[in-house]
Amino acid sequence: MLKLYISPGSPYARIARIVVLEKKLDERVEISIARTRTTDSPYYRVNPSGRVPYLIREDGVGLEESAVICRYLDHLDGTPDFDLPTGDQEWEALRLGALASSLLDGLSVWGREVSRPLNEQSPTVIRHETDRATRMVDVWETEIDHSLMRGKLNPVQITLGCALGLERRYRDFRWRDGHPKLVDWFGQIDTRPSFAMTAPPAGH
Numbered sequence: 001m002l003k004l005y006i007s008p009g010s011p012y013a014r015i016a017r018i019v020v021l022e023k024k025l026d027e028r029v030e031i032s033i034a035r036t037r038t039t040d041s042p043y044y045r046v047n048p049s050g051r052v053p054y055l056i057r058e059d060g061v062g063l064e065e066s067a068v069i070c071r072y073l074d075h076l077d078g079t080p081d082f083d084l085p086t087g088d089q090e091w092e093a094l095r096l097g098a099l100a101s102s103l104l105d106g107l108s109v110w111g112r113e114v115s116r117p118l119n120e121q122s123p124t125v126i127r128h129e130t131d132r133a134t135r136m137v138d139v140w141e142t143e144i145d146h147s148l149m150r151g152k153l154n155p156v157q158i159t160l161g162c163a164l165g166l167e168r169r170y171r172d173f174r175w176r177d178g179h180p181k182l183v184d185w186f187g188q189i190d191t192r193p194s195f196a197m198t199a200p201p202a203g204h
């Protein structure tokens with residue numbers, strides 16, 4: 001068995017969980033909930049960085065970083081589904097992947113901030129990240145027409161789907177108004193079984 005450490009609300013862990021399900025690896029990968037962001041959590045003895053996702057391979061070696069974990073899981077059966085496309089599309093996949101990660105990374109900083117006790121939250125950070133998310137969602141309303149966003153499931157789509165799915169966790173992340181194409185796109189990806197089965201719990 002492989003062991004995947006997650007937290008139910010983590011969008012990065014969700015990306016790895018979606019790949020587990022898409023690759024039909026759920027009987028080979030045990031999911032374990034890690035106690036993150038807690039002083040002296042026993043999880044730090046498993047993964048000293050304390051982050052999720054974290055994958056323990058069958059040989060006992062641990063892997064960090066959702067992209068590395070997804071690539072490892074995708075290659076386990078020798079027929080990867082999520083490798084980069086070739087030719088010009090490779091740069092497009094890298095460009096769009098960076099754009100999706102940029103939205104997700106900013107939302108994670110925002111989420112971390114609003115999870116703190118009120119007297120420890122920084123209104124400046126929250127404002128900065130709210131504005132960044134607004135700009136990035138506008139960009140995505142245009143980029144969503146790209147052929148890579150419409151074809152077969154790929155890592156860019158998974159990352160963007162997990163970023164937009166954070167609306168369930170952060171009440172103030174209201175991206176739908178004025179973005180009809182994104183709403184339509186998200187409506188389709190969000191009903192895939194791998195997305196439905198990993199939906200984050202409602203949050204702040």
Ligand SMILES: N[C@@H](CCC(=O)N[C@@H](CS)C(=O)NCC(=O)O)C(=O)O
Pocket residue numbers: 009010011012013036037049050051052053064065066067108
């Ligand atoms: N770049 C990393 C980001 C992982 C990450 O930031 N995970 C957060 C949860 S969303 C975490 O584990 N936070 C716990 C901590 O920072 O101690 C990836 O893609 O896996």
